[in-house]
Every structure is written in C-alpha cells, then in structure tokens.
Amino acid sequence: MNKILIISGPTATGKTDLAVKLAKLYNGELISADSRQIYQGLDIGTGKDHPKNFKINLIDLINPDESFSVAQYQKLALQKIAEIHSKNKLPIIVGGTGQYIDAIVNPNKSTYFIRPNNFLRFFLNKLSTPALQKIYRFLDKKTFDSLNNSEAHNPHRLIRKIEIKLSNKNIFFPLHQGGIKGGLNILHISLTAPTSFLYPRIDARVQKRLDIGLLGEVKNLIKKYSWSSPGLNTLAYKEFKNYFNKKNSLNNAVKKWRFDEHAYSRRQLTWFKKRENVHFIDITEINFLSKTLDLVKKWYNLS
C-alpha cells in the first residue's frame, strides 16, 4: 500500500461526510488536517460533529493554551500514514488547513527543522515592520528585494525569515534533509463551490452552532484559559471576546463571526486554487458525488 487520498476544500463543503463515505468503501482511515480541531475542548465551534464510533486521527491532541505547528503536524501525520499503510489500509487526509496538507504532499522542504527561537522572537516582536524590513534587508538583500508586497509588509513572515537566516549561519544547526521516501501515490480532491452558495450555508451553520450551545462552550473555556491562548485565537471563539468583556453586543459578535467565516472560506479557495495536481470538484454540480466516486475508483483500481 502506497496510496494516500486527500479531501480538501473550504469550510462548509462537506469534506468530512465525503471522507467518511470513502473510508467505508475503501477500508480507509481518516487523518484530520485541521489546525483547530487539534485542540481539546473546542468542539462546537470547530465543528467536531463527526459521526460517533468513527475514528478520526489527529484531533484533540493538545490543550487550548498550548501551541502547535506545521512541523509537529508533519511529523505526526507521516507517522500515522505509515502506521495505516502497515495495516494495509488507505489513509484519507481530510481538512481545510492548506499548509498542513502541503506538508504531507511536499514533505521535503528544508526549513521545517529550524525551530522557533522564542528568545529572538520576543525581541523582534517589539519592532515595527520597517525596522524588521531593515534587519532582513541587511541579512539577505537579494531575497528581500525579491519579496512581493504582501510578504514584505508581513511582520510575522519577516520574523520567521530572519530566524531562518540567522539559524542558517549557525553551525550548531547543520542542514539536513527530513521528509519521507518517495513513491507515494496521492490523489488530491479539492471540493469547491461559488461563494454565493457557500455564504448562506456558512450562515446557517453559524446559527446552528449557536443553537446547540456554542456560547456555553466559550464560557467554559474562558474560565480555564485566557483569551491570549493560542487555541482561543480561532474563528467562533475570538469573535466573542468583546462580547464577554461587555464591549460588544451579541448581534455584532455573531455578525463579525459570519464575516470572518466568509473571509476564511475565500482564503481557502484562493489557497487551493493555486496547488498543483489537484482535482477540483464543484459540489453544486448535480453529478458531483458520482463524479467523485468514479474518480476515486479509477485511481484506486488502476494504480
């Protein structure tokens, strides 16, 4: 067994339902690629309404006050894939976190091993964007000049680039090649839909999550964790910070949440659109399901 099936796409396209269906058909096991469902206790807001008695790997891994990264995800996911393969089952990766999926599809990138340097970040975080630009230009003028507008103004990214640059110079962290052996046979299906279809669907889901007790969940979480916890910087939670601090009405918080979800789905669409070797399937097409099943069947049997 060397196959991996990937189901990606923006939020509210029904990825999980499809993945469960396929898992039953092909003796598969699900691996989540979702940077929020890894948090324990974030259930309603992150949509952990999976069918019970169906195992999904790589969810509920850490507490909301712990941080997590692509590198950790990559390590765990690759382990899990090997484990599932050894049972002669089909790993099905399902989720909307594009970067996590890339870490599996494209595992040989050389910067993952460079760990966050919290000491360095602490200081760099205090600097303005122009100051960060100056530092990075000094360290690596060539790369800096090649950055696009988005990258050059993104303090987050500049800090990471500086971190990588300094670490490259450090002889105590020699470069090495990580990643897994080649020979994987990947089918990547990405679900899409026009935003005019997605937005109302997102709005309905927002309402549903409120109805089944999201606010109670948030209330419980903030008893135990501070708003600055990494896990609480999540859609469906962060929008309620001002509400619970009495600085915003419930209506406005919900409105903000809906808009944030819309923007998020757009970002996801943009991300996946650019990936290579992806089969896009529009879920508003009438024969969407049969088309998908055919595609998987052909791939599974032929290769």
Next chain:
RNA sequence: AGGCCCAUAGUGAAACGGCUAUCACCAAGGUCUCCAAAACCUUUAUUUGAGGUUCGAAUCCUCAUGGGCCUG
C-alpha cells in the same frame, strides 16, 4: 398646505471654500513552507441630478428629485 432638517463607495461615517475626497466594515482578487481558522497585500465614489457664485465647491446660492421631523 406651511415650516425645518438631511442627501458623500454596497453599508456606516469623515473632510476651516484649497494637496490626488479620508476611514472602517462588506465584497472581489491575491500572497505564503514551523504561529496558517493566523498574518499580510491590492482593487472599488470625480460627493443624488441640473444650473449658478468663485482663481478654486462635497462644502455657498437656486431649482428638481428622494428621505426624515414639526404644525394643520
């Protein structure tokens, strides 16, 4: 019927008669390889319409149109 007030981007607002009409949100498009449900970038109005005053008008005047308030 009479009197008063308002009209700026999809929405809400800003702009002593003077730089290229500003900001937030929405929307659309985009960036990305250890924070990614994060962070970041770009685009969108000649100011309701028609005249007038002025070197210069969103801003002042007249009329029209649309909306609101008060009196009867």
